[in-house]
Amino acid sequence: MLAADAGCAEAVQALLEAGAPWHAQDAEGHTAGEYASGSGRRAVVQQLLDWAVRAELLLGTISRRERKGSIPNRDYLSSCIKYEGDVLLDAEQEGVMMQWEEPLMKRHAEIICASGGDVLNVGFGMGIIDGFIGQHKTHSHTIIEAHADVYAHACKLGWDQRPGVRLVLGRWQDVIAELGPFDGIFFDTYGEYYEDMHDFHEKLPKLLRPGGVYSFFNGLAPDNFFFHLVYGEIARRELSRLGLETSYEPVPMDALAKEVWEGVQNRYWHLPVYFVPTCVMQEQQVADGGAAAADEAAVAGEAAAGDSQQLEQQEQQPAASS
Ligand SMILES: C[S@@+](CC[C@H](N)C(=O)[O-])C[C@H]1O[C@@H](n2cnc3c(N)ncnc32)[C@H](O)[C@@H]1O
Structure with a gap:
């Protein structure tokens, strides 16, 4: 962290190569990346980001092999589950979905409905995004929901009867092969x-039409x-390998107040900014997810190039520590 704070790229490199974990946190929870960012060491932030992304891509490949099925x-x-006012809670009182996400869902809906074609939402929750999708002119609107009680709630609200809407009960993993393509x-x-x-x-190259938008x-x-x-950045690189171009749009967030989380066991958001992803399927796409998966090791080892858009945004944020 001292090396990162001082902007000493050689020392940072030597430490990483000697096994220092990129994600080590100090007593206050800050990482070397935050120290580098806080003191304006742009090159070191990029160096740590590249290292972290490569390490996590490799670890992801290994953990996927181990947890198959x-x-x-x-x-x-x-x-x-229970719907309690403006929150959907699970049996452990953990928040599954909360009303504060409404402005985000509105923006996600605008992004995926831009072409007005066939639209898919995976995960009904409180149906907030589905309500927004319904305000756009789309050709069709498919919803996949895995929890039987959430599905029953959606039916109670009439989603199974809405013209142009198809409500599918099941885990996406089990039903997706029968659905699509979408815009x-x-x-x-x-x-x-x-x-x-x-x-x-990995399913997107088959699920999303060229020019289609994923978020x-x-x-x-x-x-x-x-x-x-x-x-x-990991998501951006993986999606790029699959033929999607990703950009992130920063939206200031207002979900940090204690009252927002009252009665909820898991505070699942802590940041002052939310980055809305727009991922556009390019005309020239990878043939299928299987072929893409075979490239994984190569991607994990590839030298990182270029700054991420998120990095640009991060530098406009106040330093997390200094
Ligand atoms: C965070 S909520 C979605 C909230 C929704 N975006 C909204 O605007 O209200 C997540 C939902 O995904 C569902 N879910 C969890 N795993 C799933 C899976 N594998 N396939 C489909 N739905 C799943 C949960 O039951 C839950 O209803």
């Missing part, structure tokens, strides 16, 4: 990990700005 949110999917897709599940979203991304709830590593940047 397991269902991370099996307990959640078979337990009770706009939004992905926001609960109790799954980045690796599950990675698996969903996802960008809650990746939401308790540390540098971790959040790293995962945003």
